[in-house]
Amino acid sequence: MNRHSALRACRPVLLLAVLVALLGLAGGCGGMSRPGGSGGAVTPSGPPNTIVIEKFAYQPVVLTVAPGTRVTVINQDPAAHTVTAKDKSFDTGSIAMGEQGEITAPRRSGSYPYYCRFHEYMSGTLIVK
Numbered sequence: 001m002n003r004h005s006a007l008r009a010c011r012p013v014l015l016l017a018v019l020v021a022l023l024g025l026a027g028g029c030g031g032m033s034r035p036g037g038s039g040g041a042v043t044p045s046g047p048p049n050t051i052v053i054e055k056f057a058y059q060p061v062v063l064t065v066a067p068g069t070r071v072t073v074i075n076q077d078p079a080a081h082t083v084t085a086k087d088k089s090f091d092t093g094s095i096a097m098g099e100q101g102e103i104t105a106p107r108r109s110g111s112y113p114y115y116c117r118f119h120e121y122m123s124g125t126l127i128v129k
């Protein structure tokens with residue numbers, strides 16, 4: 001009898017502790033992800049003239065370079081990717097996981113959308129000007 005009542009008394013306290021911990025975690029996360037709201041998803045903090053492929057996405061999604069610039073493409077995914085211009089003006093060919101490739105920006109200024117030949121939903125844009 002005594003044991004049962006002790007257990008019963010314990011449970012709500014445990015639940016409360018778990019709830020408090022969860023709320024604390026959620027609160028901490030929310031505070032960290034929205035500090036000033038100025039960052040945005042695309043931060044131009046990477047090395048210049050470089051496209052990084054991570055989690056099946058290009059970073060930055062839009063890269064602006066001068067005509068004829070050599071652009072390094074770094075694949076950080078566990079899958080092969082390409083950077084292939086829709087108008088075929090550049091193409092890295094297949095870049096294996098952990099490898100890097102290179103494209104040369106077209107001489108003509110303009111906006112060059114590109115995609116991955118293996119995952120056509122992946123898309124980015126190279127702007128030449």
Ligand SMILES: [Cu+2]
Pocket residue numbers: 080081082116117118119122
């Ligand atoms: Cu891909």
